[in-house]
Amino acid sequence: MSPAVWFGEVGASLLAMDWTPAIASKLAPTVFPTGQTESAFAERLPLLLRDAVTGSLPEPWRWLANSLIAIVAIIVIFASLFALLTLAERKILGRVQNRPGPNRTGWGGILQPLADGIKMLTKEDIVPAAADRLLHFLAPVVLLALSIVTFAVIPYGRHLVPVELDAAVLYFFAAGAATELAIFMAGWASRNKYSLLAAMRALAQLISYELPLLLAFVPVVMLAGSLATTGIVAAQGGWLGGVLPHWHVLTPPGFAGFVIFMIAALAESNRSPFDLPEAESELIAGHLTEYSGFKYALFFMAEYLGMCALSGMAVTLFLGGWHAPLAALEFIPSYVWFAVKLLALLLGFIWIRATFPRLRIDQLTRLAWKFLVPLALINLLTGGFWVLTTHWTGGMLVVRWAIALVLVVGPFLALGRQFQARYAPRTYRYA
Amino acid sequence: METPEQIQARLAARFPAAAVTLVPNPAPAGMAALLVDAAHARQIAFFLREDPELKLDYCSNATGIDWPEKEIVETTRSTLADPAGGPPRTIEQKTKRIQPGYLEVVYHLYSMARKHGPVILRVRTGNRTDQVTLPSLTPVWRSCEFQEREIYDLFGITFEGHPDLRRLLMWDEFTGHPMRKDYVEPDDYEWEPTPHEEVLEKAKRHYAAPEKEGTP
Amino acid sequence: MTTAFTPTPSGAHVRAVHDPFHGDLLEISMGPHHPSTHGVFRMMVTLDGENVVKLKPVFGYLHRNHEKLGENTSYLGSMPYTDRLDYFCSMTNNWAYALAVEKLAGQPVPERAEYLRVILAELTRLLNHTCLAGFLLQDTGASGTPLMYAFREREKILDLFEALSGSRMMCNYQRFGGCRIDATPAWLAAVRGIVDGYGAFLDEYEELITGNEILLARTQNVGVLSPALAVSAGITGPMLRAAGVDYDLRKVDGYGLYPRFDFRVPLGAHGDTYDRYMVRMLEMRESIGILRQALAAIPDGPIMDPKAKIRGFRPKPGEAYGRIEGPKGEIGFYLISDGTPNPYRYRVRPPSLINLTVLEDLCLGHTLADAVIILGSIDIVLGEVDR
Amino acid sequence: MLGTGLLKGLAVTAKNFVGSFHDPKRYTTVEYPEQPTKLPENYRNFPFLVFDGEQPIDGLRCVACKICEAECPPQCIYIIPDRDEKGRPTKKPKVFDLDVSVCMSCQICVEVCPFDAIKMDQHFEIATADRFNGLLLHREDLAKSDAYYHSIHPTEAAQVDEILAEAKRKAEAKAKPAAPAAPAAVKPPEPPAPAV
Structure with a gap:
């Protein structure tokens, strides 16, 4: 699919949505449910701040101002998170590798992102003579834009969702999948053989991993009965005895879905061990080979933003969104819980990057088609079973868990055995 | 393992047409080398590789040696009886002989199967200028592939039957063979004179001089 | 007539460059400044999609005509240059060269010096194999973590070399007829400390990566080298043993004092990249055993033969070929003396270069990513390849 | 699993x-x-010249014998022996230049020096902006005192002192029966045994 056609489709679908009422109704000053704890003020703080700014505006313009504030807030918060994340990643990688990481700029290296930014901005922007100048310029812009629009539908806290769409999850994955096309644009436009290989790998990866990514969250949709992110979060509210939250990850199909989702998310965000388009030791920098300066920084930013967005979606879908893990901890504002879960997942990404080698492209696609897709399909069955048996109680509850666990673990073990028949540690003989 | 003499005897019996001679090695731990003629070198190499006694399946090292032509001054003394009846005179006669130069390839052969070795095989070219073709032993031992390319590159020995005889270490446009004893370094290996002062100066000296003398 | 080995099988795999059905082949130049060619090495790779159909190595970017330098330098003067061949293994390079000269001149070596040589050679083997494991993992795409662990340990051994010889990498330590500086008891105690801790490091390293499913999938059955081709192509060192050929010069030649030590030679069965990696890991454990024995048995005494000459060394005319089992393979020196202070011919048998002979054979049919790790598992150092 | x-x-x-x-x-x-x-203690990087006493140039142990110049593998040492007004050698270097951009720190000059006059330094922070003159060390830059030598290589320096004292004693013993004023006849001592 050419980028132009694709843009047409996405644009059309976005235009086709009925925007105004959704935004106007959902973002209007909110009525809080009664029975809030005493921290309601902290809980309400972001919205109160927003209303303080926009309250004086005439009613017809308020929704526009509210959206603008949401956009600015997302860009500011996640851009600074990106800056901190680059530093945190380098620091953590450093510590894992028994070295301090960047520590020369500022206090303990805290100004390193700033220094990197200044360096990137002041570097010469080089476009190869043979490159397609327009696409070469567009690729980072498109990539970043698509990464940012995915943030629109994530509920960051109680009533903190910029755009409340009924098919929010679909919108999220449509926008997220398009980032790979931007990578393809970059690789193609650079007119570099390494970049071209990277572009091809990016497409192969897109096609392979979009499917498990989408299949992985279908059980969640079945459990929650909603495609809206707010609905999915709402379905995860409440605790069993005030201790055990109703998060989807704590159900067998949800857990399997979570693992598949995270593996696919690693691949979607081109992170190690699936950083094949960027494979430094093979393709130098892949699609980034011919980029320098600010454009390179945009790519970098988009990669991290994509990672944040996917983590945010994982939190929303599986980890209970902004819900606190214990009923007793509910006094902490919901957006703090969301941030904590998000950061935990991001740390997981960094941890995985620090440990694993990279897969090969054929193994990558094989993993998707022969391992993740079958597991995700079986997981649909598990999800269906779990939904159908919600009314089972007592002794039947044990049966329900047992059957679900067998459905989750059995296929995993069976497929894993296939792998182990092919690849296993060996014993060696001595002369 | 058999001694070089035994191997020589067996080779002589097996290949009567081939000239196999022993080259002694005066070093304390040295062993003599087998000098074989170029025409039979590959046959002999195959024989050495396949012979069940020797099984020299591993060519560890292949290298070239340049032996430029040498002027050998030989002094012969002859005693002449004086016809006048005086004491006999000793006449020293110095004859100059030019020993022709040649290039030589040395192969160090071992056996991995029988874990013995080395057998040293030498092959010589006719001279250093136009008869520099030797049979390649790459078809016998694959390990010679890069080593013979290196010899071709640095010594200028052409190996007949080598699958891919190109320069190995020097670039393709390079002329000359740096490991030869009479190789003269150019002023500058780069084709264009670089701004480096010393190089420029050298280049000036080199290129201006012939004009002064009127020679091209 | 017996069978000749087919030269390079690349021709069979290459189809027409312009194939209307499959599309064009992609020819890319990997190197000389590619991140994973281990220096200034270049491969002209022809790709069909991502599959390698042709691969031609290009050498010489680091060529300095080491052999000509050797012919124009005295015997002693070549010793520091041997450090710069394979700059990871200067101690074994020194030893190989010293061995060749000692063979040429019939020079004996005192026992303590032989022990020191064994200790240093085995430390070099640990150093080299550790680094290789790190580099190989780096080539497979691990973000530097195994490499950093490897370098953490390597640093300890380099500190030992520095404390003994004065330099971390360019040791220039061996002399004809002995060693340059005697090891103090404190140094030997430091070696013991490092050797005792090395097993734990290897355990941790193997736990980190050896059982890793990604590594297994990436390296097993990749770049399979058959024993017949390995022998014919003169492959030596761990790469040969990974192909299942039992040929270790420490056992075969028994140079130095190796016959005194009890150690085993690990052999691979498949000859693939994983075997090449594992054989090195196992060799390191054997090296630790040798080091323990050597450190326990090292006697007192002189480290230099009293008759050895530092200055004005002129061996009698003759020639000698000395080879030892370096960490990368058989490193040999072939010297011809004509009685002058400089060797008439000074030849290095570079294991890295000759091990590269089979690079194309190993890579054909695999992907570009495999070519990178196959190159990594061959273990080359360009200082030695190009000389 | x-x-x-x-x-x-x-x-x-x-x-x-x-x-x-x-x-x-x-x-x-x-x-x-x-x-x-x-x-x-054994760390080495570039050579320096040892002088005895207080005067850096006059006290140099170097006698400009040019052995190190000949033995230096990369040929980084350049020596011109000094001569007095009558043209006789004074056994001092007039020029002793060492190009550290060429030097490869191999220590061979130290090993071959029969007078223990050249030793390896440990000072490594010698980066300079002038890559030609800044890295060409002259006699004056290279001369460093015996005390400095003792401070960086104590064990080796102590051994060298012993060897030198021994050589001096031998020379004196030899010089007594012969002409007393013949310092030129001092035989170079044997090369020092490799230091610990």
């Missing part, structure tokens, strides 16, 4: 992450300019 290798690897990296905060064996970085490490 599939994935155990991956989990084990994650455990190892986690262990190292935590270990790098409290275990000095894991956290091995030395931050160089702030934390100087102690160099081992």
